[in-house]
Amino acid sequence: MADSKKRVPMNHVIGFILSLVMTLVAAWAAIQSDLPVTWVIIGIMILALLQAGVQLFMFMHVTEASSGNGHVPWNMMFHGFALAGILVAGSLFVMSFGHDHGDHGDMGENQQHEEQQSEDHSGH
Amino acid sequence: MHITDILVTGEPIIYGAMVSMALVGIALLFILTYFKKWKWLWSEWLTTVDHKKIGVMYILSALLMLFRGGVDAMMMRVQLAFPDLGFLNSQHYNEIFTTHGTIMIIFMAMPFLIGLMNIIVPLQIGARDFAFPYLNALSFWSFFFGMALFNISFVIGGSPDAGWTSYTPLSGAAMSPGPGQNFYLMGLQLSGIGTLATGINLMVTILKMRAPGMKLFHMPIFTWSTLVTCFIIVFAFPILTVALALLTIDRVFGAQFFTLTGEGLPMMWANLFWMWGHPEVYIVILPAFGIFSEVIATFAKKRLFGYNVMVWSMIVIALLSFLVWVHHFFTMGAGAFVNSVFSVSTMLIAVPTGVKIFNWLATLYKSKIEFTVPMLWSLAFIPSFILGGVTGVMLGMAAADYQFHNSYFLIAHFHYVLIAGTVFACFAGLVFWYPKMFGHKMNERLGKWAFWLFFFGFHVCFFPQYFLGLDGMPRRLFITNVAEWLPLNVISTVGAFGMGLGFIVFVYNVYYSFRYSERETTGDSWNGNGRTLEWATTTPVPYYNFATVPYVDEIDPYIRMKEEGKTTFEEDKVKPIHMPSYTGQPFIMMALLGLASFGLVFEWMYVAVFGLIGAVFMMIRRSFDYDDGYYVPVEEIKRTEKKARGL
Numbered sequence: 001m002a003d004s005k006k007r008v009p010m011n012h013v014i015g016f017i018l019s020l021v022m023t024l025v026a027a028w029a030a031i032q033s034d035l036p037v038t039w040v041i042i043g044i045m046i047l048a049l050l051q052a053g054v055q056l057f058m059f060m061h062v063t064e065a066s067s068g069n070g071h072v073p074w075n076m077m078f079h080g081f082a083l084a085g086i087l088v089a090g091s092l093f094v095m096s097f098g099h100d101h102g103d104h105g106d107m108g109e110n111q112q113h114e115e116q117q118s119e120d121h122s123g124h
Numbered sequence: 125m126h127i128t129d130i131l132v133t134g135e136p137i138i139y140g141a142m143v144s145m146a147l148v149g150i151a152l153l154f155i156l157t158y159f160k161k162w163k164w165l166w167s168e169w170l171t172t173v174d175h176k177k178i179g180v181m182y183i184l185s186a187l188l189m190l191f192r193g194g195v196d197a198m199m200m201r202v203q204l205a206f207p208d209l210g211f212l213n214s215q216h217y218n219e220i221f222t223t224h225g226t227i228m229i230i231f232m233a234m235p236f237l238i239g240l241m242n243i244i245v246p247l248q249i250g251a252r253d254f255a256f257p258y259l260n261a262l263s264f265w266s267f268f269f270g271m272a273l274f275n276i277s278f279v280i281g282g283s284p285d286a287g288w289t290s291y292t293p294l295s296g297a298a299m300s301p302g303p304g305q306n307f308y309l310m311g312l313q314l315s316g317i318g319t320l321a322t323g324i325n326l327m328v329t330i331l332k333m334r335a336p337g338m339k340l341f342h343m344p345i346f347t348w349s350t351l352v353t354c355f356i357i358v359f360a361f362p363i364l365t366v367a368l369a370l371l372t373i374d375r376v377f378g379a380q381f382f383t384l385t386g387e388g389l390p391m392m393w394a395n396l397f398w399m400w401g402h403p404e405v406y407i408v409i410l411p412a413f414g415i416f417s418e419v420i421a422t423f424a425k426k427r428l429f430g431y432n433v434m435v436w437s438m439i440v441i442a443l444l445s446f447l448v449w450v451h452h453f454f455t456m457g458a459g460a461f462v463n464s465v466f467s468v469s470t471m472l473i474a475v476p477t478g479v480k481i482f483n484w485l486a487t488l489y490k491s492k493i494e495f496t497v498p499m500l501w502s503l504a505f506i507p508s509f510i511l512g513g514v515t516g517v518m519l520g521m522a523a524a525d526y527q528f529h530n531s532y533f534l535i536a537h538f539h540y541v542l543i544a545g546t547v548f549a550c551f552a553g554l555v556f557w558y559p560k561m562f563g564h565k566m567n568e569r570l571g572k573w574a575f576w577l578f579f580f581g582f583h584v585c586f587f588p589q590y591f592l593g594l595d596g597m598p599r600r601l602f603i604t605n606v607a608e609w610l611p612l613n614v615i616s617t618v619g620a621f622g623m624g625l626g627f628i629v630f631v632y633n634v635y636y637s638f639r640y641s642e643r644e645t646t647g648d649s650w651n652g653n654g655r656t657l658e659w660a661t662t663t664p665v666p667y668y669n670f671a672t673v674p675y676v677d678e679i680d681p682y683i684r685m686k687e688e689g690k691t692t693f694e695e696d697k698v699k700p701i702h703m704p705s706y707t708g709q710p711f712i713m714m715a716l717l718g719l720a721s722f723g724l725v726f727e728w729m730y731v732a733v734f735g736l737i738g739a740v741f742m743m744i745r746r747s748f749d750y751d752d753g754y755y756v757p758v759e760e761i762k763r764t765e766k767k768a769r770g771l
Binding site: 079080083086087090091093094095 | 355359363389391392395396399446447449450458462465
């Protein structure tokens with residue numbers, strides 16, 4: 001908070017405009033552009049990384065190692081990444097294992113019935 | 125458009141509610157005007173950033189919601205005990221169980237606990253306010269307007285009726301048209317902003333604003349439970365925010381995230397909901413554990429047994445809480461392997477929880493127990509909660525869960541953990557810290573009446589429900605005239621009314637104690653048994669909390685302070701205290717966001733856009749707000765402290 005005396009925080013203004021521009025570009029890529037889907041996805045991913053960078057370095061306190069507890073942002077980011085890992089891997093695991101959302105919609109269910117039946121048999 | 129287009133019509137019970145709401149509203153307006161209290165309301169409460177006052181407002185709102193949710197519950201119980209009476213129709217029943225669940229979790233349990241944290245945590249760590257007092261006011265008002273929005277649904281537009289879990293595709297636009305489900309989405313979204321902000325705020329407060337010398341492992345156990353809870357909030361609530369936003373986009377703007385058409389995944393809602401929903405359960409139980417630990421240590425007059433283990437078991441519970449969500453939908457049909465993994469992780473939670481139970485018992489072992497009202501709630505918690513915990517492990521076995529799922533066995537289980545855990549803790553905590561908040565204790569005799577009525581009512585109400593579940597009675601069922609179920613249902617209803625009676629005695633006790641209780645003269649209200657810093661402050665607590673902050677390098681620092689005759693007022697060390705200014709901005713900003721949410725509920729885009737622009741304008745104003753607060757002069761501190769301490 002060393003520069004709280006400055007009336008216009010230029011860093012924040014630039015960061016804010018940058019993030020607005022990147023959001024608009026991403027929206028344009030998805031809605032208006034004629035790019036192939038793969039490129040749209042790759043583009044949005046890159047923009048997301050840049051966006052995160054802007055947030056971390058222009059708004060957050062990643063650069064303030066001298067704040068005494070400089071490890072806090074990294075600590076929280078680690079937790080954030082761990083959670084994102086659980087969220088994505090966990091959802092894939094839960095939503096795809098034993099189900100089949102492809103063309104053979106019935107296969108998963110049949111398999112399960114078979115499994116249940118075989119379990120019943122082994123139980124006897 | 126005509127007013128009757130959005131008002132709910134044709135239900136006598138709802139007409140009654142409308143009339144009584146209008147009467148209460150008129151009475152409030154009249155009282156405020158007659159006693160000229162409008163200015164007082166605005167300048168003392170609506171604009172406050174004082175953590176203690178915000179906490180009181182949280183608790184008042186939560187008690188109001190406990191009443192609303194409780195009335196819902198009793199209406200359901202009447203319907204179930206007298207199925208042929210035709211008391212509720214099926215639509216009304218659906219709406220009532222939905223609002224009962226949502227209100228009790230989101231607008232009762234959480235705000236009650238957050239209110240206690242608001243008041244007590246800064247006092248326990250020797251802080252003068254939250255790290256971000258403005259944000260704290262913002263959090264409260266976002267919760268308040270979210271709550272108001274959700275609650276008006278039953279007179280305007282119709283309540284949500286898809287259960288508190290709001291599963292898609294039932295809650296999607298195709299199967300639940302109309303504003304009802306939007307009330308759920310926007311009410312939760314709006315109050316969720318406040319919860320998330322409070323999580324961040326308290327986390328920073330606890331990490332950065334502790335008394336000099338106080339390491340993390342010197343913190344009182346309630347503060348520890350709050351810190352762990354904050355981590356869960358910060359990491360779990362964004363999942364709910366995203367899920368609610370996706371469903372809102374589905375419903376209001378016609379997207380297909382959770383619909384079967386357009387390759388959406390309806391089951392993804394259940395997945396995301398419980399990824400938040402399971403940690404949410406621990407958000408409301410960990411602070412409860414913290415409260416019980418404080419109360420038990422105080423009235424057993426012993427240091428909490430196994431303090432370090434207690435802390436670590438909370439951290440382990442928090443970690444595990446993110447790894448068990450599938451046990452809420454074992455029957456969704458994921459493979460046996462998936463269910464087995466989550467079955468095992470679920471049962472693992474019983475280990476740290478069991479450790480905590482044994483630590484409480486060990487704290488009580490060979491101690492001189494003082495049976496005060498908060499202690500009664502805490503002692504009743506242990507056996508009652510174990511009943512809930514053990515049945516939880518039964519539900520955690522995936523194979524057995526195919527039998528228990530969505531039966532009254534489940535209903536009994538989660539009421540045993542949520543009421544015996546969270547609600548008992550709310551009452552214990554409120555009675556325990558009541559003198560700190562209001563300057564007088566609650567009457568002991570009435571408090572015991574309230575406790576015994578509620579305690580017996582609770583067991584009579586929910587114990588039979590285990591057996592109803594085993595007899596095959598499913599939850600959310602509107603017609604129950606099956607001869608085998610009827611006797612148990614009637615017993616259960618009797619219990620519910622017992623709990624209602626207990627609540628009435630409790631509320632009467634608030635009034636009675638305000639009129640007749642002795643005023644506190646010392647800060648250490650419970651016969652000098654206080655162990656932590658909140659008892660070192662005077663009663664009532666001055667708005668700056670601590671004239672001088674003591675040096676702390678141990679658990680239960682106030683015990684040594686009392687031995688050495690130290691206080692939080694060392695006259696020669698008093699310095700001017702920096703305090704935040706009151707401001708009406710949070711109230712206005714959140715009122716505007718509330719208006720925007722209301723617009724979105726009815727899909728009136730002009731209203732929504734107007735509210736959103738107004739809120740953004742308030743945020744810009746905040747960015748150019750250079751009010752750095754003010755300093756309390758030394759003379760004023762000395763005057764206040766001397767008067768309060770009778771020096």
